[in-house]
Amino acid sequence: MEQEDPRTRILDAAEELFYGQGVQAVGMDAVRAASGMTMRRVYQHFPSKGDLVEAYLRRRDGRWRASLALYVSRAGGSPREQLLAVFDWLGEWFAEPGFRGCAFVNALGELGAASPGVVAAARHHKTEFNAYLAGLAEAAGAPPATAVHLSLLAEGAITSAAVHGDPTAAADAQEAARLLLDAAVPAR
Template identity: 60%
Template sequence: MISAEQAELQVLDAAETLFYTRGIQVVGMDDIRSASGVSLKRLYQIYPSKEELVQAYLRRRDLRWRRRLAAHVETRATPQERILAVFDWLHAWFSEPGFRGCAFINSFGELGATSPAVVEAARAHKEAFFAYLATLTADAGRPAWVADHLALLAEGAMTTAAITGTPAPAHQARQAAHLLLEATETV
C-alpha cells in the first residue's frame, strides 16, 4: 500500500497532466483515479471535491512555474539581462512538448464565470508574476510602470504562443522588452 503522501503526489501528477492537456471541465474524478492508480475512495479522502483538487493543482503549478522562472533568471549577471531572461525562459517553456499555454489563463477561461476559487488562484498567480517583474524592473533602475508593460508583453506572448503553436512570440516580446528598457534607460 502506498503512503498518503505518495497517493497525494500521484493524484496531483495525474490531475496536472489531465487538466493541463485536456481541460478541467472534461476531466472527471474517474479519469484522475485511472491515471493516478489511486482508488476513488482514497482519492475522495485526499480531495473531497473536484474543486479542492483543482485548487491544489493550481497552487502547485504556481509554485513550480515561478520557481523555474526565477531559477533561470537568477543565472544572469545584470539586472537588464535578468529582465530579458524572463522572455528567454518563456521561449524555452513555449518550446516544450505539450505546451498548451498558461494554466491560469486556461483555467480562468474555463471556470472564471463559475468558480471564485479559480478566479482567486489565477489572480494570485498573475499578481505574483507581476510583482516579480516589478522587482526585476526596480533592480534595473527603471520606472515602476515599465513592469506593467513587461507583464503585458509576457502575457500576450503566452496567449499568442498557445494559439499559434509556435514559441516565436517570446522572441518578439523580448525584442519589444529590449526596446522598452533602452527607451527608459535615462528616465
C-alpha cells in the first residue's frame, strides 16, 4: 500500500487541529504528533507555523468551494433552485459533528492584522464565494445587488449556526433568500 504524501498528512493533521481547536491553541508539536511526522519533516514542508496556517486555509478554500459547487450542480433545477440549494448545502455543513463556523473568519479573528497571509486567504475565500453567488444570481435573473444581499444572508447563517449550534439557521436564511428573490425577480 502506498504511503500518503507527507505534506498531505501534515495538512490533514493541521486542518483537524486548527479548525477543531483554533490556530493559536495548537502548536507545531501537536501537528507533528497528529501527522506522525518528525519535527524536521514538518519544517521541511512548512518553514513556519504561519506558512502552515496559510497552506491549510488555501487548501480548505478549494475543498469548501468545490464541495459547494458540486452539491449545487447535482441539485439541478432552475438557476433559482440552484441558488437556493446553496442554503441546503450550508444546512448539511452546519449539521456536521465538527462544525465550528467559518475557518477563515475564525483564523482572522485569532490572528487578525498580525498575519497578512491569513487576511489575504480570508479575503480571497469570501471574494470567491461572493462571485459564485453572483454568478448564480445573475443566471436566476436577479440584479447584481441581490448577490450581495444573498452573501450577507449566507454569512449571517454561518455565524448564527456556529454561535448557537443550530443548523436551522440555513433554512431560515434560505427562506429570506426566497423572499429576496421573489422581490428581485418578479414572476413573468
